[in-house]
Every structure is written in structure tokens, then in C-alpha cells.
Amino acid sequence: MFKYLKEKKQKLLRFLFGSFSFTALMFAFQACYGMPGNQMEAIIQGRVSDVETNEPVEGLMVVSEDVSFVDTTDHNGVFSDAEKRYLYDLQEFRFTVTDIDSTEHGQYETLDTMVYGSDLTQPLQFKVKKVSDAQ
Amino acid sequence: MSAFKRFLFRVFRKNETEIHELNYLFWECTWRCNLSCRHCGSDCKSETRVADMPFADFLRAIEPLEHRYPRDTVIIAITGGEPLLREDLADCGRALRQHGFRWGIVTNGMLYDEQRHRELVAAGLSSVTVSLDGLEETHNWLRQHPQSFQRALRALRLIANEPRLNYDVVTCVHKRNLPELQRLKELLIANGIRYWRLFTIAPIGRAAGDSELMLSRSQVEEMLQFIADTRREGKINLTFSCEAYTGKYEEEVRDSYFFCRAGINIGSVLLNGDISACPNINRSFRQGNIYHDNLLDVWDNRFQIMRDRTWMRCGMCTSCKDYKQCLGGAMHLRPGEGEPILRCYNFR
Numbered sequence: 163m164f165k166y167l168k169e170k171k172q173k174l175l176r177f178l179f180g181s182f183s184f185t186a187l188m189f190a191f192q193a194c195y196g197m198p199g200n201q202m203e204a205i206i207q208g209r210v211s212d213v214e215t216n217e218p219v220e221g222l223m224v225v226s227e228d229v230s231f232v233d234t235t236d237h238n239g240v241f242s243d244a245e246k247r248y249l250y251d252l253q254e255f256r257f258t259v260t261d262i263d264s265t266e267h268g269q270y271e272t273l274d275t276m277v278y279g280s281d282l283t284q285p286l287q288f289k290v291k292k293v294s295d296a297q
Numbered sequence: 298m299s300a301f302k303r304f305l306f307r308v309f310r311k312n313e314t315e316i317h318e319l320n321y322l323f324w325e326c327t328w329r330c331n332l333s334c335r336h337c338g339s340d341c342k343s344e345t346r347v348a349d350m351p352f353a354d355f356l357r358a359i360e361p362l363e364h365r366y367p368r369d370t371v372i373i374a375i376t377g378g379e380p381l382l383r384e385d386l387a388d389c390g391r392a393l394r395q396h397g398f399r400w401g402i403v404t405n406g407m408l409y410d411e412q413r414h415r416e417l418v419a420a421g422l423s424s425v426t427v428s429l430d431g432l433e434e435t436h437n438w439l440r441q442h443p444q445s446f447q448r449a450l451r452a453l454r455l456i457a458n459e460p461r462l463n464y465d466v467v468t469c470v471h472k473r474n475l476p477e478l479q480r481l482k483e484l485l486i487a488n489g490i491r492y493w494r495l496f497t498i499a500p501i502g503r504a505a506g507d508s509e510l511m512l513s514r515s516q517v518e519e520m521l522q523f524i525a526d527t528r529r530e531g532k533i534n535l536t537f538s539c540e541a542y543t544g545k546y547e548e549e550v551r552d553s554y555f556f557c558r559a560g561i562n563i564g565s566v567l568l569n570g571d572i573s574a575c576p577n578i579n580r581s582f583r584q585g586n587i588y589h590d591n592l593l594d595v596w597d598n599r600f601q602i603m604r605d606r607t608w609m610r611c612g613m614c615t616s617c618k619d620y621k622q623c624l625g626g627a628m629h630l631r632p633g634e635g636e637p638i639l640r641c642y643n644f645r
Binding site for chain 2: 172175191193194196
């Protein structure tokens with residue numbers, strides 16, 4: 163019981179420290195003779211394509227609240243806001259891909275997916291399923 | 298505010314020490330090296346009778362970490378010797394990614410050409426540190442190789458233009474390159490380098506008896522002032538390595554306070570299988586061996602000497618008022634248990 167409470171307290175303290183910006187950098191460290199470690203720098207970019215045809219899909223909104231990302235795919239299915247982000251938490255990040263132009267480029271199911279932190283350093287590839295053709 | 302921040306930091310450090318998650322693991326994969334640097338902390342040799350550690354041995358040792366820690370929360374720092382001398386480096390890296398580890402290398406850049414760069418990035422390389430120890434003449438003098446500067450610069454240009462990589466340039470500051478730091482900074486900025494880290498040469502390994510490499514106290518302060526000025530200027534992200542507590546410079550030379558995480562978040566598997574913290578720590582501090590012990594058991598149940606550092610309050614630390622903030626400095630500056638620190642950079 164004591165050990166359980168102690169662990170809870172440690173995790174709570176860690177959460178509190180991580181929540182204050184002036185201490186967040188404490189989590190990003192590197193050994194004095196090693197290379198950069200926990201922190202990760204990424205430009206979020208990628209492409210959304212049709213799961214069956216692999217054709218790019220235009221007019222989808224890609225959102226990740228976890229990393230404050232919002233963009234809409236262009237005619238090549240590409241999304242990016244060209245902003246460099248410094249990420250200290252290497253857990254998973256939620257992304258949703260939503261059809262916002264109704265049936266203009268076909269109707270697609272909403273995709274709700276998790277992305278590993280390290281995968282954000284490479285172009286993302288999302289596949290979406292078509293519900294109905296363009297009208 | 299500063300006193301409150303320091304207090305909060307000490308609470309944070311205590312908490313991190315109690316949790317002691319292993320999330321930075323060195324793998325000393327080889328002792329072979331293609332240079333013979335004057336300041337080498339590990340005293341590596343171009344010819345060594347000690348064979349490289351088979352990757353399968355290392356992978357077997359770290360398997361328990363895969364089950365304990367979430368994917369991507371442990372980074373493997375592959376070091377040596379010179380890790381690029383291992384022809385299977387990309388294969389090792391690829392396998393580490395498949396097992397959920399991030400990985401990076403510390404290199405002199407001699408063998409880092411475009412082909413190797415592509416191969417390593419494709420294998421999931423996520424972080425690189427390249428050494429550049431001054432302008433061309435000085436770097437080549439320290440590294441004792443006429444091509445070493447140009448090769449390192451070639452590597453840096455490739456790495457700095459690769460958006461997937463975390464990287465930095467490290468410079469060992471010594472008497473010869475201290476006056477060059479301003480010009481070196483301009484050279485790095487001109488080559489698109491954005492992350493730069495300085496450290497001083499520790500009186501260990503091959504550098505132990507070389508007074509030409511050691512900065513005087515006033516030169517150390519000159520270096521710290523250069524870092525503080527450069528950080529204010531904002532053209533390149535320069536930090537002082539987390540090798541020492543710097544007293545009044547603590548908030549000016551790094552993003553966070555000095556915190557030696559050896560044995561707290563940093564471990565290592567050394568070439569002979571020994572389990573320790575940073576590879577430059579005196580080998581008498583080894584805590585086990587992967588050929589006899591379970592790495593995670595050792596991490597969980599040993600390493601007390603690095604998590605309770607009250608023994609480090611000896612020598613000049615005994616009466617130091619800043620001990621509670623510094624906790625006796627960096628582990629690699631202790632020649633052994635109970636030994637006083639080799640040097641101190643506390644400026645008041």
C-alpha cells in the first residue's frame with residue numbers, strides 16, 4: 163500500500179513538472195558524451211490516399227490536438243504546415259482525418275489513428291476508405 | 298524567482314532519482330577507432346585485440362527493456378571507439394527500431410559519406426553527434442589526421458540537411474581552440490548548423506597527463522561567458538555540456554540546471570559486457586555484466602552508489618554551500634568511490 167501511494171505521488175509530481183513550461187526542458191537531456199536524446203524535432207507532413215486505389219485524396223482535414231496540427235490535403239493528398247515542432251513526450255499521438263468537403267472529391271470515412279512519436283519525423287501515410295463517389 | 302526555480306529543480310531531481318527510468322543506454326560496440334585523438338577519454342586504439350561485441354549479445358541483454366518501457370522511450374547511444382567502423386551498424390540499427398528502440402551514434406565523421414548517411418537514415422537513425430574541435434588546423438592537430446576536419450564537415454553538412462535527424466556538433470574546448478570559438482561559430486552558422494555543444498576535456502583517459510589540453514579556471518570562465526553571449530545572440534543553439542555545475546552561469550549556459558543522470562536515467566553496456574552508466578565513468582563503478590546478470594535486475598536493484606551521492610561530499614565538496622544544488626558534480630570526474638572530484642567549475 164505504501165509503495166503504491168509512493169509511486170502515485172512520484173507520477174503526480176512528474177506530471178506537475180511536465181505541465182509547467184519552465185521545467186519541461188528538464189525532461190530533455192543528453193548524456194554529456196552522448197548525442198541528443200529525448201527531445202525530437204519534427205515537421206509534420208504526409209499524404210492521404212485512397213485505401214483501394216492508392217490515389218491521393220483532396221479536401222480532407224488532418225488534425226492532431228496532441229501536437230496542435232491542422233491542415234487540409236491538397237490535390238496531391240499532401241498535408242503539412244511546415245512548422246518545426248520540438249516534442250519531448252515520445253508516446254503516441256492521435257490524428258484524425260475527416261472529410262470536410264462533403265462529396266466534392268468523394269465521401270470518405272473518418273480515420274482516427276495513433277502515430278508513434280518517432281514516426282512523426284518521417285512523412286506520414288494515411289489510408290482512407292471511400293463511402294461514395296464524387297457528385 | 299531563481300531560488301524558487303532551484304528549489305523546484307531539486308524536488309524534480311529527487312523525484313526523477315526515485316523513479317530512475319532507464320531511457321538512455323550507451324552501447325560501447327567497439328574499441329576500434331580510425332583516429333588517435335590526443336584527448337580520447339576511452340583511450341581507444343586503431344588496432345585492438347578486443348573483438349567487437351556481437352550485436353546478438355547486446356540485443357539479448359536489452360530485451361527486458363522492450364517489455365518494461367513503452368516503444369520509443371529508450372534511446373540507444375551507439376559509441377566506441379568509432380561506431381562507423383562496424384560494417385553491420387545499419388543492420389544493428391534496423392533491428393533496434395524493430396524492437397521499439399530509438400538509436401543514434403557519436404562519431405568523428407571520418408566515414409560518414411553520402412552513401413553511409415542514406416543507409417543509416419533508412420535504418421532508422423534518429424540522432425547523431427559529430428565532433429568538431431576547432432578550425433581546420435587545430436582540429437587536425439587534436440585528431441592527429443590531416444583529413445579529419447574536412448571529413449567531419451562533410452558529415453555535418455549531410456546531417457544538418459536531413460530533417461529526420463536530431464543532431465549536434467560537440468567541441469572539446471582546450472587552450473588552442475578557445476581563441477577560435479568565435480570563428481568556429483561563424484563557420485557552423487555558415488554551414489547551416491543550428492545545434493552546438495561545448496565541453497571541456499576531462500583529465501581522464503589519454504588526456505590525463507596533457508596539460509596543454511586543460512583549461513585554466515579563468516579560461517573556463519571565458520568559455521562559459523562565450524556560451525552565455527552566444528545564447529543571448531540567438532543565431533545558433535549553443536549549450537554547455539552537462540558535465541559540471543557552473544554556479545552563477547547555471548541559468549545562462551544550458552536549457553536546464555546541471556543534473557548528472559548517470560545511473561538515474563543513463564546506463565551503458567560496455568564492450569566486455571559490463572553494465573555501468575556513462576562509458577567515460579571510471580570502470581570501477583561497474584554494476585554487473587550482461588553475460589552473468591539480467592540488465593533490468595541490475596538497473597532496478599544496484600546503482601545505489603549513483604542514486605545516493607552523499608559519499609560524494611568529500612574533498613572540496615565537504616564544506617561547499619552549493620552541494621545541495623550540485624550533489625558533488627559529474628560521476629565521470631570521480632576516480633573511484635570515496636575519491637574527491639577531479640575539478641570544479643563553480644563560479645560565484
